Amino acid sequence: MASKVIHAYYDDDDVLMHAVKKVKDAKYHIEEVYCPFPVHGLDKAMGLAPTRIAITSFIYGCVGLAVSIVMMNYIMIQDWPQDIGGKPSFSYLENMPAFVPIMFELTVFFAAHLMVITFYLRSKLWPFKKAENPDVRTTDDHFVMELAIHDNEKELKNLLMDTGAVEINVSEK
Structure with a gap:
């Protein structure tokens, strides 16, 4: 069985940072955030462990x-x-x-x-590896936050719309 994920699209890094903090405060686990450029403080906001x-x-x-x-x-x-x-x-x-x-x-x-x-x-980056980003816009001007859905799709959609998402898609992973 494939798992369902929700992708929330943002068009501003400040809005994304605010959304990540709000989602973490609501006790949801963020699977991944895809960005066209590094966002300062995003790793700390997501709760990622420091690099070694x-x-x-x-x-x-x-x-x-x-x-x-x-x-x-x-x-x-x-x-x-x-x-x-x-x-x-x-x-x-x-x-x-x-x-x-x-x-x-x-x-x-x-x-x-x-x-x-x-x-x-x-990072599992080697020659001829297929790109893992869910949308080509993440390499240009959009930010995507990916969250797993566990029978809470409606709650997640409402939360993500409140955080300023410009688009929300549900897909199989």
Whole structure:
């Protein structure tokens, strides 16, 4: 059995924010909000948990730093030590100041690239994925709030009309 959802369309982000707060105050669960651009504070108004992407970025940066240290120690000290400009490569610690730019660059490289990959995988965005937005107007000038219907269609419609929705559609998901 397919579940029924209700889509409330809004044409202003301020009206949408007010509507989200009013719907949350009425103790309804908002499945998703589709927007043509990011709306500041919408995630907090919807009650979404804070993102952990910053934590993963820090971990990825630490991985990049570790890889750079191991790589430079192996390449420049153990595998092929060279006397460059009269500075022999006897130990990693003696040569570490010269390696700082490489450590910084690989830290940033790993953090940035792995964070983007994590974001795409977590958001289930991959090549050739079909768009999930319910209406093409959500990519241009309309905002859509999606709520699940649980034998309360009339109440939801009345509430959403009171919040300033310009259009309300019921559909199967």
